[in-house]
Amino acid sequence: MTSPLRINRVLGDRPFAEIGEPALAVADESRGLLAVAGTYEFDTAPVGVYDVGDLGCRALVRSGYPVHAMAFHPTFPLLVVGTGRYDGGYLFEGELLLIDLETSTGVSLIEHPLGRQVLALEWLTGQEQRVLMAPPDDWQDKHTWVEGHLAVVRRRDRRVVPPRSITGVELAGPRVAAPRCDSREAARCAVSSLSGDWDPRRDIRAVEELSDGRILATLDGAQAESWLLSGDRQWTVPDHKGGRDIVVATDERSVWVSLMRPEWEEPPQSLSGSRSRTGRSSSNCPPRRLWCAAPTVYRPSHPPGISGSAAGFVSGAAAGSIAGRSTASASGRPNRVKPGSPQPT
Structure with missing residues (x-):
């Protein structure tokens, strides 16, 4: 038997929060x-x-590909969405999605399993739609990134179009110029014009609740942030890539956050300490001088003997607390640390 889900608080809510950037x-x-x-x-x-x-928000769906084009149906509560990407080696794949705005559901319309990368859309009438697509592949074709194929798809009633019903024959059309456009700045302006206090909320990566009810979270664009019981944000620590895992000291006075950093980036910092009350920095540690924090039962993120990896350290830090709990070094041997900063090797 399952219990019904109850929402107590919504933190960081704002217009367009579902979209991110x-x-x-x-x-x-x-x-x-x-x-x-x-x-x-x-x-x-x-x-x-x-x-x-x-x-x-009246409808929300998720696409498995980047979105390049959207068009509202002239009369019905429908939105058609063109998506797609290059697979990195040969093919341009994607989907033509039809979204019902009343039910917030979508169907993929192209018959082929890999679909086509859709670049532009336009309703000509309530039954006809012009579709601009990238070529199916780039085999011996140096113009695939600046040209595409134009087709007109016809359906009598767009409200009852079955999934995977648009065939390759219907998508065949003349080769035309198809420059790739970057619409991000125009999209930001459109959103900002409707909400002056808008700023993007990106993916939340880790959440911890403190004993006094405050909520700590790591996310894209910030090392960490703290929310009060009132629903107000207490503090935030900006960061260009953001935090990933979060570990709270046993006394809850300090917080350690593993940062999203590739191994080769300078400076090679992957752990940052902050005061839980103010968010002020307490310590920053380079990854190659740290012990891995882990829970009481040690589960290595890499086989014993592999050391010096920032990724291995971060994975260990996600599993346990920095202060007063069992830890393990990169060599796999368990150790004990006192409350405070992690100990160097």
């Missing part, structure tokens, strides 16, 4: 709607439809 925005002025697609990250791109009056 906007990549594309398209307006339907007649219905007072704005469709916003977010940046493609972690194999997904959110697509939200908002009422420009109260900025409420």
Whole structure:
């Protein structure tokens, strides 16, 4: 038997919070709607439809590819979304999504399993739609990045189009110029014009609750942030890549955050300490001089004997507390540390 989910507080709520960093925005002025697609990250791109009056989210779906084009149906509550990307070696793949704004559901319309990368969309009538696509592949074709294929897809009733029903024959069309456009700045302007206090909320990577009810979180764009019981943000520590894992000392006076840093980046800092009350920095440690923090039962993130890896350290830090708990060095031997800063090797 499962218990119903109850929402006590929503922290960081604001207009367009579902989207993160906007990549594309398209307006339907007649219905007072704005469709916003977010940046493609972690194999997904959110697509939200908002009422420009109260900025409420009316529909939300997620695409498995970056979004390049969107178009509202002229009469029905439908939004068609064109997505896709280059696979890195040969093919341009993607989807043509049809989203029902009343049910917040979407279907993929292209029959081929890999689909096509859709670059632009335009409704000609309520039954006809012009679709601009990248070529299927770049085999011996140096113009694939600046040209595409143009087709017109016809359906009598767009509300009852079955999934995977648009064939390759229907998508065949003449080769035309197809420059790739960057719509991110225009999307940011469209969103900002509707909400003056808007700023993007990106992915939350870790959350910890303190004994006094405060919530600590790491996220993209900030090492960490603290939220009070009132729902107000107490402090935030900005960071260009953000924090990943979070570890709270046993006395809850300090917080350690592993930062999103590749091994080769300078400075090679992967751990940052802050005061839990103010967010002020207490210590910063380079990864190659640290012991791995782990829970009481040690589970190595790498086989024993592999040392000097920033990724290995960060994985260990996510599992346990810096202060007063069992730890293990990179060699795999368990150790004990006192409350305070982690001990160097």
